[in-house]
Amino acid sequence: MKTEVKPPENIVLIGFMGSGKSTLGRELQHMLGYELIDMDQEIERQQGRKIKEIFSESGEATFREMETTLLRELMAHGAEKRIISTGGGVVKSEANRVLLKQMGYVVWLRAPERIILERTSRNRDRPLLDQDDPLQMIRELLAEREPLYAGASHLQVDTGGLDVHELASGILECARYFFSNPQSHA
Numbered sequence: 001m002k003t004e005v006k007p008p009e010n011i012v013l014i015g016f017m018g019s020g021k022s023t024l025g026r027e028l029q030h031m032l033g034y035e036l037i038d039m040d041q042e043i044e045r046q047q048g049r050k051i052k053e054i055f056s057e058s059g060e061a062t063f064r065e066m067e068t069t070l071l072r073e074l075m076a077h078g079a080e081k082r083i084i085s086t087g088g089g090v091v092k093s094e095a096n097r098v099l100l101k102q103m104g105y106v107v108w109l110r111a112p113e114r115i116i117l118e119r120t121s122r123n124r125d126r127p128l129l130d131q132d133d134p135l136q137m138i139r140e141l142l143a144e145r146e147p148l149y150a151g152a153s154h155l156q157v158d159t160g161g162l163d164v165h166e167l168a169s170g171i172l173e174c175a176r177y178f179f180s181n182p183q184s185h186a
């Protein structure tokens, strides 16, 4: 008899800084009771330093390697059901884009530029935007990354019009359909 290997049923949130991944991740965790892995927080915990320090002391390339290592560790856990909230630059690496899709249902959260600017200017924790003209940087990075988010995701969600509970409910419906329908994994 053929043994079916079940693909992992994680819900993976991707999207630009300030697109609402952490807030939505917490809402999904609340609704589903799944473990929530916030990749930035997990890397900070493993490293014992803040992302800002990792960037300034070790450089962005090293941080990207840490992201890939963490994705591989999460994959090694097999078919657990978790919510994984990623850092906005995780899609820069092709290896990561492939891993993300193998991990489960990948949801790309989108927010308008002005919301991203407003949310990210509340603190200076994001080294890539800690500069004189963050809006210009947001525009450049969005132009570079939007095609990557598109290619790495199964679902694209505009976060502007709905509250977080409505968004999470809609995403859950889509995820249930995806996981119940093996053809959709192609």
Ligand code: S3P
Pocket (backbone or CB within 6 Å): 015, 016, 017, 018, 021, 040, 051, 086, 087, 088, 089, 090, 125, 126, 127, 128
């Ligand atoms: C980054 C996004 C950040 C964090 C790091 C780099 C990026 O995560 O991983 O500052 O390159 O877009 P958030 O998207 O959670 O802010």
